[in-house]
Amino acid sequence: MDTKFIGKKSAAAGGWGALKSCGKRLLQSGTPISGARTMLKANQPDGFDCPGCAWGDPEHGSSFEFCENGVKAVAWEATEKRATPAFFAENTVSQLRQLTDYELELNGRLTHPMRYDAASDRYLPVAWEDAFAEIGSILTGLDHPNRAEFYTSGRASNEAAFLYQLFVRIYGTNNFPDCSNMCHEASGIAMRQAVGVGKGTVLLEDFEEADAIFVIGQNPGTNHPRMLGDLRRAAIRGARVVVFNPIRERGLERFSDPQDKVEMLRGGSTDIASLYLQPQLGGDMAAVRGMAKAVLAAEEAAVAAGLPSVLDHAFLAEHCEGFAEYRAAVAATNWAEIEDQSGLSRQEIERAADVYISAERVICTWAMGVTQHLHSVATIREIADFMFLRGNIGKPGAGLCPVRGHSNVQGDRTVGINEKPADDFLDALEKHFRFTVPREHGHNVLAAIGAMLDGSAEAFIGLGGNFARATPDSALVEKALRRLKLTVHIATKPNHSHVMPGETAFILPCLGRTEDAAGNSQLISVEDSMSMVHGSAGINQPASPHLLSEVAIIAGIAQATVGSAVVAWAELADDHDRIRDHIEATIPGFENYNTRLRKPRGFHLRNTAAHREWDTPTGKASFSSDPLPGETVHQRARKGEGRFALQTFRSHDQYNTTVYGLDDRYRGVYGERQVIFIHPADLTAINARAGDRVDVVGEHDDDIERIAENFRFVPYDIPRGSIAGYYPELNVLVPLGSAGRESDTPTSKSIMVSFRRRKAA
Numbered sequence: 001m002d003t004k005f006i007g008k009k010s011a012a013a014g015g016w017g018a019l020k021s022c023g024k025r026l027l028q029s030g031t032p033i034s035g036a037r038t039m040l041k042a043n044q045p046d047g048f049d050c051p052g053c054a055w056g057d058p059e060h061g062s063s064f065e066f067c068e069n070g071v072k073a074v075a076w077e078a079t080e081k082r083a084t085p086a087f088f089a090e091n092t093v094s095q096l097r098q099l100t101d102y103e104l105e106l107n108g109r110l111t112h113p114m115r116y117d118a119a120s121d122r123y124l125p126v127a128w129e130d131a132f133a134e135i136g137s138i139l140t141g142l143d144h145p146n147r148a149e150f151y152t153s154g155r156a157s158n159e160a161a162f163l164y165q166l167f168v169r170i171y172g173t174n175n176f177p178d179c180s181n182m183c184h185e186a187s188g189i190a191m192r193q194a195v196g197v198g199k200g201t202v203l204l205e206d207f208e209e210a211d212a213i214f215v216i217g218q219n220p221g222t223n224h225p226r227m228l229g230d231l232r233r234a235a236i237r238g239a240r241v242v243v244f245n246p247i248r249e250r251g252l253e254r255f256s257d258p259q260d261k262v263e264m265l266r267g268g269s270t271d272i273a274s275l276y277l278q279p280q281l282g283g284d285m286a287a288v289r290g291m292a293k294a295v296l297a298a299e300e301a302a303v304a305a306g307l308p309s310v311l312d313h314a315f316l317a318e319h320c321e322g323f324a325e326y327r328a329a330v331a332a333t334n335w336a337e338i339e340d341q342s343g344l345s346r347q348e349i350e351r352a353a354d355v356y357i358s359a360e361r362v363i364c365t366w367a368m369g370v371t372q373h374l375h376s377v378a379t380i381r382e383i384a385d386f387m388f389l390r391g392n393i394g395k396p397g398a399g400l401c402p403v404r405g406h407s408n409v410q411g412d413r414t415v416g417i418n419e420k421p422a423d424d425f426l427d428a429l430e431k432h433f434r435f436t437v438p439r440e441h442g443h444n445v446l447a448a449i450g451a452m453l454d455g456s457a458e459a460f461i462g463l464g465g466n467f468a469r470a471t472p473d474s475a476l477v478e479k480a481l482r483r484l485k486l487t488v489h490i491a492t493k494p495n496h497s498h499v500m501p502g503e504t505a506f507i508l509p510c511l512g513r514t515e516d517a518a519g520n521s522q523l524i525s526v527e528d529s530m531s532m533v534h535g536s537a538g539i540n541q542p543a544s545p546h547l548l549s550e551v552a553i554i555a556g557i558a559q560a561t562v563g564s565a566v567v568a569w570a571e572l573a574d575d576h577d578r579i580r581d582h583i584e585a586t587i588p589g590f591e592n593y594n595t596r597l598r599k600p601r602g603f604h605l606r607n608t609a610a611h612r613e614w615d616t617p618t619g620k621a622s623f624s625s626d627p628l629p630g631e632t633v634h635q636r637a638r639k640g641e642g643r644f645a646l647q648t649f650r651s652h653d654q655y656n657t658t659v660y661g662l663d664d665r666y667r668g669v670y671g672e673r674q675v676i677f678i679h680p681a682d683l684t685a686i687n688a689r690a691g692d693r694v695d696v697v698g699e700h701d702d703d704i705e706r707i708a709e710n711f712r713f714v715p716y717d718i719p720r721g722s723i724a725g726y727y728p729e730l731n732v733l734v735p736l737g738s739a740g741r742e743s744d745t746p747t748s749k750s751i752m753v754s755f756r757r758r759k760a761a
Contacts, residue, residue, distance in 0.1 A: 002691050002712075003690050003691040005669060005670055005671050005672035005675075005691075005712070006668060006669060006670075006690060006691070006714055007668050007669070007670050008668055009250060009665065009666060009667060009668035010250055010665050010666050011254070011269065055224040055226045055227050055403065055528065055529060056203070056204040056528045056529060056530035056532055057204070057528065057532065057534065057601060068225055069222070069223075069224075069225050069655060070225075070226075072653075072655070072660045073655060073658075074514055076105075076493075076658065076660055077109075077492060077512040077513065077514055077515075078512075078514055078540060079108050079109060080108070081106070081107060081108025081109065082108045082109055082111050082543065082544070083107040083108050083109060083110050083111065083493065083494050084111050084112065085111070085112050085114070085123075085124070085125045087107055088114060088122055088123040088124070089122060089124075091122075092120070092121040092122055093116065093121050093122065093123070093499050093501060094121055096494070096498075096499045097496075097499040097500075100659075101466075101469060101495065101496060101657060101658075101659050101728060102659040102661075102662065102673075104494050104495060104496060104499075105493045105494065105495060105658060105659070107493070107494055108493065109492055109493060109509070109512075109543035109544070110491060110492060110493060110494060110507060110509035110543075110544075110547075111509060111543065111544035111546055111547070112125045112509065112544065112546050113125065113126050113127070113128055113131050113506065113507070113508050113509060113546070114126060114506065114507040115130075115131065115134075115504075115505070115506050116501040116504070116505035116506070118501075118503070123498075123505075123507060126506070128546075128548065128556065129556075131506050131508065132556040132557055132559070132560040133560050134504065134506075135461075135486065135488055135506065135557050135560060135561070136557065136559075136560025136561040137560075138459060138485060138486045138504060139171065139459060139486070139561045140561055142458055142459060142485075144172075145171050145172030145173035145175075145438070146172075146173050146175060146440075146442070146456075146457075147456065147457055147458045147459065148171075148173065148175060148457065148458070148459040148460070148461070148486075149175050149177055149443060149448040149451065149452065149457050149459065149460045149461070150164065150168045150173075150175055150176055150177075150461050150463070151176075151177050151178060151445075151448070151460065151461065151462040151463065151465065151467055152164060152176065152177075152178040152179070152412055152417045152463045152464070152465075153178075153179050153406065153462070153463060153464030153465030154178075154179045154180070154404070154405065154406025154407065154408055154409025154410075154412060154464075154465075155406055155407060155408065155464045155465070155513070156408060156412055156417075156463050156464055156550060157408060157411075157524035157525060157526060157536070157550065157551075158408065158411045158412075158414070158415050158524065158525045158526060158527065158533070158580075158583065159524050159525065159551055159576045159579045159580065159583075160463065160524070160549075160550035160551050160554060161408070161411065161412040161415050161416065161417050161463075162415040162416060162579060162582070162583050163551055163554045163555065163558070163569075163572060163579060164417070164463055164554050165415070165416035165417055165418075166416070166429070166433070166558075166567065166582075167554060167557070167558035167561070167562065167567075167569075169426075169429065169435075169437055169438060170433075170435055170558075170562045170566050170567065171561060171562055172438050173438055173442055174418075174419055174420075174421060174438050174439075174440060174441055174442030175419065175442035175443045175448065175457075176417050176418060176419045176442055176443075176444075177419065177443055177444050177445040177447070177448040178409075178412065178413075178417050178418075178419075178444075178445070179405075179406060179409055179465060179470065180409055180412070180413055180417075181419075181444040181445040181446070181744065181745060182445055182470060182471065182745060182746055182748075183368055183371060183372075183404070183405055183409070183745070184367075184368075184371055184402055184404055184405075184409070185371070185444075185740070185743040185744065185745045186370070186371040186376035186377045186379075186380055186740055186742070186743035186745055187366075187370075187371055187380055187402035188413070189377050189742050189743055190376075190377045190378075190379075190380035190381045190384065191380065191384065191400065191402070191609075193377075193381065193616070193622060193624070194380075194381055194384035194385075194616075194621060194622050194624065195384065195393060195400070195609035195614060195616070195621050195622075196608060196609055196613075196614045196615030196616040196621075197607055197608055197609045197615060198413075199402075199410065199531055199605075199607060200399065200400055200401040200402050200403075200529055200530060200531070200607075201393055201394065201399035201400050201401070201607055201609045201610040202363055202398075202399035202400070202401045202530060202610070203530050203532075203604070204230065204530050204532075206361075206363060206396060206397050206398065206399060207230040207231075207233075207234055207363065208230075208233070208234075208397075209361055209396050209397030210234060210239055210359075210361050210362060210363045210397040210398065211239055211240070211358075211359035211360050211361045211362065211397065212239060212240045212241070212242065212355050212356060212358075212359035212361075212362045212363075213231065213234055213239060213240070213241050213242070213362070213363045213364075213365065214242045214244070214352075214356070214362065214363070214364040214365070215231075215241060215242070215243045215244070215245070215252065215273075215365050215366075216243075216244045216245075216284055216288075216364065216365070216366040216369065216370055216383070217244065217245060217284055217366050217367055217368065217369020217370035217371075217749075218245070218365060218366055218367035218368075218369055218370075218403060219245065219247070219249045219251065219252070219367075219369075219649065219650075220251055220252070220403070221249055221250060221251015221252065221255070221652070221666060222249075222251065222650055222651070222652045222654075222666065223367065223403075223405065223650060224403060224405075225251070227403065228251050228255045228257075228272070229255075229257055231252075231255070231272050232255050232257055232270045232272060235270055235271060235272055235274070236270060240274045240275070240355045240359065241272055241273050241274055241275075242273070242274065242275045242277070242352050242355050242356075243272075243273040243275070243276045243277065244277050244278075244279055244284060244287055244352075245276070245277075245278065245279075245369060246278050246279060246280065246281055246369075246647070246718055246719055246722050246724075247278075247649075247677070247716070247717070247718055247724060248276070248278070248716075248717040248718075249666070250666040250667075251272070251666065252272050252273050252276065253271070253272060253273060253276065254269040254270065254271055254272060255269060255270055255272055256269040256270070257270070274355070275351060275352055275355060277344055277348050277349075277352060278343070278344075278717075278718070278719055279342045279343050279344050279719070280341075280342065280343030280632070280634040280645070280719050280721065280722055281373075281632070281633055281634050281645045281647055281719075281722045281749060281750060282341075282373050282374075282375070282629070282632030282633045282634060282635075282645070282749070282750055283341050283342035283343045283344070283632060283634065284342075284369070284370055284373075284379050285341075285375060285378060285379040285382050285628060285629065286337070286338045286341035286342035286628055286632075287338075287342040287344055287349060287352075288379070288382045288383055288385075288386050289330060289333055289338060289382055289628060290335070290338040290339075290342060290344070290346070290349035290350075290353075291349055291352055291353040291356060291386060292330050292353075292382075292385060292386050292389065293330050293331075293333065293335070293338065294349060294350045294353035294354075295310060295311070295353050295356060295357060295386075295389050295390070296311075296327060296330055296331075296389075298310045298353070298357055299311050310357055310390070311389055311390065312389070312390045312391030314391075315388070315390075315391030316388065316389075316391075319391075319394075319612055319614065319620055319621050320388055320620055320621045320622075320623060321618050321620040321621070321622055321623065322622055322623035322624070322625065323388075323623050325623065325625040326385055326623035326624065326625045328625070329625035329626070329627065332627075333627070333628060337628060338628075340635070341628055341629070341632055341635065343634065343719050356386075356390070357390075360397075361392070361395065361396065361397030361398040362387065362390070362392040362398050363392075363397070363398060363399055363400075363401055364383055364386070364387055364392075364399075364400055364401065365401040365402070365403055366380070366383065366401075366402055366403070367402070367403050367405075368405075368649075368748070368749065369647070369749060370383075371402075371740070371743070371745060372647075372740070372745055372746065372747055372748040372749040372750070373632075373633075373740060373747055373749055373750050374629070374633075374738070374739075374740055374741055374747055374750055375629045375632075375740070375741060376740045376741075376743055376745065377740065377741060377742040377743055378624070378626045378629070378741070380402075381624035381626065382624070382626075383400070384400060384621075384624075385623050385624060387399075387400060388621055388623060393609060393610075393612070393621065394609065394610055394611060394612035399610065400609075401529070401530075402529070403529050404528075404529045405656065406656065407513075407526055407528075408526040408527060410527050410528070410529060410531070411525070411526050411527030411533070414527055414587065414605070415583055415587060416429075416587075419441060419442040419443055419444050419447075420441045420442075423439075425586070425587070426439065428585075428586040428587070429586055432582065432585050432586050433566055433567065433582075434566070435566045443457075444744055445471060445746075446736060446739055446744055446746070447744075448460075449471060449473075449476070449477055449480055449736060450736070452480035452481065452483070452484060453476065453479070453480045453483075455483070457484070458484055458485040458486065459484060459485055459486040459487075459488075459502075460481060460484055460486070460487050460488070460502070461486075461487075461488040461490075461557070462487075462488065462489045462490060462491075462497060463490050463550065463554070464490060464491065464510075464550070465497075465656075465657075466495040466496060466497050466656075466657040466658075466728075467481070467497045468481055468495075468496050468497040468500050469495065469496045469497065469657040469728040469731065470656065470657050470728065470731075471731065471746070472731055472734035472735065472736055472746040472748065473706070473731070473732070473734060473735060473736040474728065474731045474732040475706075475732055476704075476736060478500045481497065481500040481501075481502065482500050482501065482502065483502070484502035484503065485502055485503050485504060486502050486503070486504050486505070487500070487501055487502035487504075487505045487506070488505070488506045488508065488557075489506070489507050489508065490508045490510050490550060490553050490554075491507060491508070491509065491510065492509065492510060492511075492512050492543075494507070495657070508548075508553050509544065509546070509547050509548075510547060510548060510549060510550045510553055511538065511542055511547050511548070511549045511550070512538070512540075512543070513536060513538060514538050514539065514540045515538040515539075515540050515541070515542045515543070515547075516537070516538045516539060516540060516541065516542070522537075522549065522551070522576050523535050523536070523537050523576060523597070523598075524536050524537075524551075524576060525580070525597055525602070527605065530604075531604055531605040531607055532601065532602055532603070532604055532605075533590075533596075533597065533602045533603055533604075533605060534597070534601055534602030534603075535597045535598065535602060549573075551572070551573050551576065551579070552573045555569035555570060555572060555573035556569075556573075577594050580593040580594050580597070581593070581594070589605040589606055590605075609621075632645075632750075633645040633747075633750040633751070633752060634719075634721050634722055636752060637721055637752060638721060640754075642686060642754050642755065643699065643752060643753070643754050644678075644682070644721060644722065644723045644752075644753055644754070644755075645721060645722050645723070645750065645751070645752065645753075646676075646696070646722075646723050646724065646725065646730070646733065646751040646752070646753045647722070647723075647724050647748065647749040647750070647751070648724070648725060648726065648727035648730045648731065648734070648748045648749070648751070649724055649725075649726065649727070650726065650727070651663075651664035651667075651669070651673065651726050652664045652665060652666045652667070654726070657727075657728050659673070667714075667716070668714075669714060672712065673726050673729055674708075674710055674711045674712060674725075674726075674729055675711060675712050675713070675714045675725060675726070676694070676696065676711050676712070676713055676714065676723050676724070676725045677714050677716035677718055677723060677724040677725065678713055678714070678715065678716065678718065678723045679715070679716070679717075679718050679719065679720045679721075679722075680715040681720055682720055682721070682723075683713060683715060686755065688713055688755075688757075689713070690713055690714065690715050691712055691713060692712065692713050692757070693710055693711070693712055693757075693758040694711055694712075694713070694755040694756060694757055694758055695707050695708065695709045695710065695711070695755070695756040695758060696708040696711050696725075696730070696733060696753050696754075696755060697753060697754050697755065697756055698732075698733035698734075698735065698751060698752070698753055699752040699753060699754060700735040700737065700738060700752070702735060702737050704735070706732055706733050706735070707732070707733075707756075708725075708729065708730050708732050708733055709758075710758060711725065723753070727748065730751075731748070733751050733753060734746050734747065734748050734751055735747075735751075738750070738751075
């Protein structure tokens with residue numbers, strides 16, 4: 001039994017461990033001095049937007065607005081290593097396919113556009129003009145534009161994303177699978193139904209006024225560490241932080257702020273969660289309904305005793321519809337059902353409800369722990385219902401806050417990356433650019449994969465990201481990519497999507513967020529989770545003189561595919577202000593875009609719900625009276641011996657599919673990624689021990705065998721019957737056929753699995 005990979009967990013998130021990790025990553029980049037200088041420009045008005053996450057920047061910014069994961073992201077991009085044509089000459093694609101994600105990206109920055117040569121099974125250098133011409137020829141040769149899929153990663157700027165969607169719609173399709181389909185799709189759908197806008201209703205400054213903050217299904221310590229600073233400041237001034245998370249995450253327990261000199265010198269830390277509850281996987285909706293049940297019971301008791309009301313009746317009467325039906329649905333949900341489905345006791349849930357009742361201003365935040373379930377939309381509607389009860393939307397220090405992952409995933413949606421575009425947006429494009437806009441809804445991620453598998457899609461262009469590893473059912477997706485006529489990947493480093501080439505395949509290297517566009521300082525813009533739009537200007541020399549910006553690459557493909565009759569692509573590529581003029585002319589909220597963008601911290605896109613203006617069919621905030629799910633994944637798992645409910649998540653040395661290293665010090669795992677976190681009592685029940693090796697077998701009703709081989713057990717504080725492990729290694733177990741109702745998001749937090757014991761090596 002080998003347990004050497006299991007070590008001590010950090011005493012707190014941040015602290016000296018974060019500083020040590022920052023130094024290590026900068027040294028590994030080979031450019032520690034310039035890397036450190038670069039970080040001083042991260043999230044600054046005259047610098048670049050950190051590519052690490054979408055957490056907001058404060059209006060009153062400090063000289064240091066970056067975190068450990070931001071340093072990792074910048075060092076990863078600013079590495080001195082280069083994946084040159086010589087690298088591809090030395091390695092066949094078949095050989096590269098055997099490397100892990102970490103090993104593949106360690107080869108550094110791409111330097112030249114490359115074209116796949118099937119005869120030698122190698123990528124060979126190609127001139128930009130030749131690449132654009134061949135891509136355009138293949139796209140125009142397809143018998144219908146719907147046979148091409150156009151994927152977008154959340155790393156793309158507003159300017160690149162707008163130009164991309166414009167090109168694709170002139171080409172003739174709305175096939176826009178994007179990373180939102182795999183993360184916060186449920187948030188957008190549920191919030192549009194509930195409050196009329198699919199974005200969070202809070203500003204960063206609201207965290208300074210909240211009396212209580214509910215953090216549900218979210219791990220900010222790893223996924224957006226700068227949020228911990230705001231939670232820490234809230235806790236210090238006396239705000240209560242209530243956490244719902246199946247896993248005990250160090251960052252939600254304690255945080256040592258590297259910018260607090262006294263705390264660092266004393267080796268201290270600040271407690272974050274005042275109440276930490278661990279529901280079962282999929283049990284969040286039941287937990288929130290339980291809190292609502294407790295709040296409504298407290299209201300009845302207050303009325304009976306002649307005490308002040310617990311509910312905000314004025315808000316409910318003036319701004320809400322459907323409250324009576326919701327109240328009846330809550331009353332019809334009994335405590336036994338709530339306890340069984342949530343995995344929490346009535347007493348635990350009532351303690352959380354007491355925090356809510358005693359707070360005048362409440363923020364509720366959530367992330368993929370909520371959105372990647374079958375019933376995610378219903379769960380987020382339940383969260384909104386809960387917040388309506390005491391009027392916690394549309395006032396300072398209160399509101400709904402879905403926390404996005406990639407740095408501009410929200411902005412990409414705002415500027416048109418959407419397979420189901422609104423008619424108003426299409427009308428504006430048609431009027432402004434004077435072309436016939438396609439109206440038929442296009443493919444999301446799962447539909448695009450299905451089309452590639454059945455042959456109805458023949459081409460794939462990826463604007464950033466690592467589609468083959470970010471998506472579910474990895475083996476099927478790799479098969480789907482390799483059967484296409486054309487694959488094109490716009491990227492900064494080699495990744496696994498590149499080694500799944502179609503019949504004709506290109507890797508087109510682009511500038512990174514930190515790099516100056518050939519000395520021209522072409523300003524781009526992004527939108528964070530708080531709807532703040534701000535500028536980003538790279539400061540470093542490009543990794544290669546052969547790199548183009550994302551905008552220039554899109555313009556080159558567009559020119560070769562649809563010509564310049566509608567849009568003068570080269571002019572837009574040369575002047576991003578002109579792109580922003582077009583955004584201003586077609587998308588509400590971007591008035592005086594170029595002027596406001598150049599102000600420190602940018603500008604805010606007005607959120608109607610934050611002003612208690614409800615863009616819903618009834619003109620009011622809408623309660624939902626959905627029943628609890630008939631059965632959650634952990635309830636189903638209990639019915640079979642040896643079955644478990646699995647969720648995938650990131651390690652602390654990772655951002656999305658990019659793996660920076662093999663350690664997860666917050667969870668005490670070192671030099672190993674193929675691990676399964678499991679309750680110690682569950683290990684005993686299956687007659688296993690820490691470090692034992694198993695194959696993880698997915699269970700789904702489609703007769704497809706899904707196996708993740710050679711994983712090792714790590715005992716952990718997690719509810720019995722629930723287990724966890726890292727993606728992308730475990731994405732092979734996520735079935736394409738299991739997706740959220742209404743959202744169509746892969747259920748990466750609701751995977752039914754069992755184990756097969758492996759023989760000792």
